Amino acid sequence: MNCARYADSPGRVVSFGQVIVDLTIRVGRVPHPGEDVYADRAGVAVGAGFNALYAVRRMGVDAVYAGALGTGPWSDRIRAALEREGIAHGGVTDREDDNGFCIALTDADAERTFVSVRGAETRLGPHGFDNVAVGAGDVAVRLVADACAGSSPENHEMAIRTMELFTPLITVTDSATILG
Template identity: 45%
Template sequence: MLSRIAERFARQFEELDGRPDHAVISLGHVWVDIMMGVDSVPKPGGFAVSHGTAAAVGGSYRILQAVTGMGVRARHAGIIGTGPWADIIRRDFEREGIVHIGQDRIDADSGFRLVLGDEDGRKTFIATYGAEAQGDHTTFDCVEPADGDVVHISGNTLMDHTAAGVDEFVQRAGTDPKARGYQIVLNPTNTLSLVNDQLLEDLVLARPIWSCNRQEARTLADRLGAPVDPNAGLTVGGGFDRAMTDLCGALGETLRAPLIVRAGARGAWVRTPGGDVIHVEGYPTKATHKRSAGSCHTGVTCAMLARGWSLVDAVRIANAAASLAIRRAVDGVPVCPDYEEAIELVEREDPRPAKD
């Protein structure tokens, strides 16, 4: 017998079945990650031997890969270069059905990052920027979202010359979300502290849907002066739930925009303007990965919004997808499931307490 949540999902899916096929358009950077496992990161002038090396396309590719897994069209509006790293990116795009609508550069290759993971689980990054970071204010002039589309903006696009293109786009999008026929989802990443004040102000004024992990949410709250108790503990246990609720509430009120604050297996806290904070419980899983499933969560959230789901239901499905992605990690990278698998987990293991 279907649970009450499954019945509601089934009805909503039937209602959405005849709607137009919307797309998720990402303005984020895409590069190649070269992941190397070492006992410890060597000191300057030192030497280390890698226990294993794996190359994987990173950045906003992981967002778009999750989108296609949910049966939604994925478009990449960032810059791709010409060279061996760009060839890897284009190959994976073709395999996953991701369409590149952005600019191509013939005078520079796409960038790459060395990711050194030590035995304590710490990661050290060394980045070489390429064509993806060589944009300007015209970079995203190609982006013309249709009604029902979702535009994804990642924090990795906010630190270099391409940020001027993001700024142009959000100014074109305006400050009234209700006047747009499309939605904007922004995940700031850990680079938020490096974003200049003018760009951050323009992003806030655009009032996108913000999707952050709890560390990013605290950084954003500090920059915006949101009234968050600095002594509130954000460790699992103790006052974790209360601290997350307070953080989401205070930051959401300051942003005057929808906000998602993710907390791994605990799920996410969600607030819409004028509403209460809602805890969307996660799905317990054994951590077998070396990389966060945040990209999978954000990509699935974008895809579900493009399919017409409410924000809370989109986050609930994203929680399930992220849990599955962690369980099936390959070379330390979580692998996002498809739509049917995510929905099946939600139907089978609704983590919320039953209510009469």
């Protein structure tokens, strides 16, 4: 597997994380099964890995999203946010699936409950990063393997093995090592 090509680069942040759409809903309390409650407020925003890319762009650093973008309304929203912020998409495009989304319920005590739907961002396949070019000046990332969740145990292991191919730009570690 030829997962990474090296490119001349003055230094960028290249994100291999997932970008999804967040549907945020503020409720007085999370409903019990079968119960209906009204929301006080709702919003839609591109989130997850996008947040870090947005932050580095605000600092004037070039950024690349190396993950998959699908085809559909969520993917269109993500693509528009990337373009608006000047974040390049260096990953694959999935012509059959839309990107996923997360419904985040926040109650009056600021407790959050999530329901996530997986999409194109989780279905890269074994060659999903083959066309991603990384350079010696690009930012190194530590991936905390036990803090990640794949779409299945097999896909999780495959994703971790793929990330290890990007050494030294990506170092795979675990939460015990990070927390000391």
